[in-house]
Amino acid sequence: MTTDVDLTAVARLIAEPARAAMLDALLSGQSLAAGELARAGGVQASTASGHLSQLLDGGLISVTHSGRHRYFRLASSDVAHALEALGAISPPRPIRSLRQARTDEAMTFARTCYDHLAGVVAVALVDAFVSQSLLTAGGDGFTLTADGASALADAGVDVAGPQASRRAFARSCLDFTERRPHLAGALGAAVCEHALGEGWFVRRAPGHRALRITDEGRRQLEKRWNITTP
Amino acid sequence: MTTDVDLTAVARLIAEPARAAMLDALLSGQSLAAGELARAGGVQASTASGHLSQLLDGGLISVTHSGRHRYFRLASSDVAHALEALGAISPPRPIRSLRQARTDEAMTFARTCYDHLAGVVAVALVDAFVSQSLLTAGGDGFTLTADGASALADAGVDVAGPQASRRAFARSCLDFTERRPHLAGALGAAVCEHALGEGWFVRRAPGHRALRITDEGRRQLEKRWNITTP
């Protein structure tokens, strides 16, 4: 095992505004096509193509081919984690427009963090799970109780899949707006997938992280876990 | 609260080899003078001076004056955390020398991670604390038990200071060589300070993170917490 790593290789990739914007779009957890990422980065397709090869070479993203499209996604949750950690010490970008202020506000309420939920709602959710003894907090993350397994399965969340997978089951991830932990790992991804799949939340814009809670979402959160949302 | 942060500002600072080397040296947790950091970065004093102003402006480091010296340190544990997270997804630097291989091996065994201990020893220590019920694992970190408080105070660790401070008391921090948590936060810092102060570990080189365990250190770890070291 080697400890002497080259920080500059990855940092250089993130340091370029167009690439950073692309990575930010991919932090939504979605797979996005090269053209969408070019738009996200504010550059021409040819320029974007060069950036995407660099991100691939650097191991930050992965690609799948589909016809004449190429879809990119973050390579791993480690990448998402590093981007979030960097975000925690980055200066805020000055707010230039009303539109931006609105998105900003929406982001603090609910967003995706790679493949799981983040924001006020995600923290409230994990708090409810813990206080209702569905999850117990452990050093490296959380443990699902027997009650929790049946309650989540009851709600329709796929619990068996994550349990069978080799991926870390229920990690904690520091929410960088709330500065408190929310649920990540395979279980966090399953919860997010279910919440989006059932239409509890919808994306405000494709390729963007911000989510809007639906009326159905409010109802379900209140009914199932007694969470009231503003 | 704003969520729209400028990742490029911080990433740009880390992306430059000389600055990255300086930050790496500061990850040892020590305060280092401008001249030492110039040497760490492999640049002339004048160049280093420019880099250090940039790191200050970017909020990554802080400075204290002392006569004709200026001592720099990382600005916060958040910075250390971001650097570690970035390290987790960075490519290994090819090992070029025997000397480097030795330092590398030493690093995996024991090193400082900002202001607390990391490596095999740090993970073993936290495991022992938990299995001996001195610490219990919680979602966002650890909780010190009554037994733990007296046992650590007994060993000479300053427990009261951290408890009184406003800083997070006992966080968990992912050890990037062991991929398991070790003890951070104010208590982690106190443990590290005590271990170095008592001569249980010594630095292999000033301004470097690697530690060497002393005979006294081995004896104490075995006697107090039944930890045997290779």
Place this chain on the structure above:
DNA sequence: GGAACGCTTCGGCCGGGCCCGAACTGTCCC
């Protein structure tokens, strides 16, 4: 006071890397 020392500021040099448009490859649809 003078010399040594730590650090910063300034000017000039230089290279890496981002950007775009144009041309090319491969896929899909009619």
Place this chain on the structure above:
DNA sequence: GGGACAGTTCGGGCCCGGCCGAAGCGTTCC
């Protein structure tokens, strides 16, 4: 097959930012 579309490759222009040495400022020591 032809045209539209997604993406890549290549060449040329440009600018940002790192590097050093020399000079300047403040501190320390004799």
